[in-house]
Amino acid sequence: MSASLFWFVLLTPVWAASLHALVGRVEAAKAQPRQRIAFLCCVVSVALVTNAVLILEFFIYAGDGTLVMFAGIASTLLAHIYFHIFNMSETARRIRILLEIQQGISPEASPYGDGSMVNVRLDRLCELGQISLQDGRYVGKRSFLGLASRIVYWHERLLFPRRFKAH
């Protein structure tokens, strides 16, 4: 693979972040859930990078078709890292606590407590269409995030079995 194309693939998070910064400022995008916009920017970046490799390596340089697979997998993994960094900035409790303390708001004085932590997540999941509110009760839906959550949950149980014995 040519070095310039290799670096182009490696810079997938930069393309995703740049696209995200542009799209996020569009009024229509501001009305959408933030994670949905971030996810779409990652998908578009991966598609652009993979197609660029397809066109350049496969059609112009008559290179190996598996290089397109390599570019697709590498750019997906890179975009996934970017998405998680964004997700941390949006949803991580520890990041919020750090930023509040930086602004001089102690955890005791913060309006962000266990109640708001739960409510923010319920609202966010409803907005993303992952759960729904029916007759005052929150109901789960079949979704990719639900499946991913079960995999994460079981992996957590594998990693920290003592944590679950107490419950």
Next chain:
Amino acid sequence: MNQTLIDVSYWWIGLLTYAPFHALHLWVWRNKPPRHEVLELFLYLFLLPTGIWLIWVGLQWGPTLSVGAVLLHWLLAANYVAIYPAFQASSPTVHLLCLLARHPQGLSADQVFKELTRTTALRDRVKDLRDSRLLVGDGKKLELSRSGKLIAGFFVGFRKFLGLGRGAG
């Protein structure tokens, strides 16, 4: 046209080499949970495999791994490190979705709150920050350490770049 080429042949081997080191990480965490989790994560998923590769290449035991294979191994490791906080801190979103999956009839907000805060509370996250030395001080006089300031500064700058305010948490 002359161009520099980077060897990405047999890149898929990098996907296979990751598995045994992930299994090692699982085994260590289950049997002897480390005190410095992030450091040991880097040890098992990055440093150890890289060390083995360097010795392999240095002693010429066999064919060298391509840049593509090494990159894919590191990317898998980096992705796992990126999602590791969800395991370490018992992600409320993960637990919430699994909780609702176990109760198809649904749960009220109070029931969700009672179940979630049983397994994951904010005071535990403040303790995590102190244990990781991102916060220093005690009681009401908590301050950011130098690393805490770096991390906070990064996220503030990142959010500004995206044109967003602080995340909701």
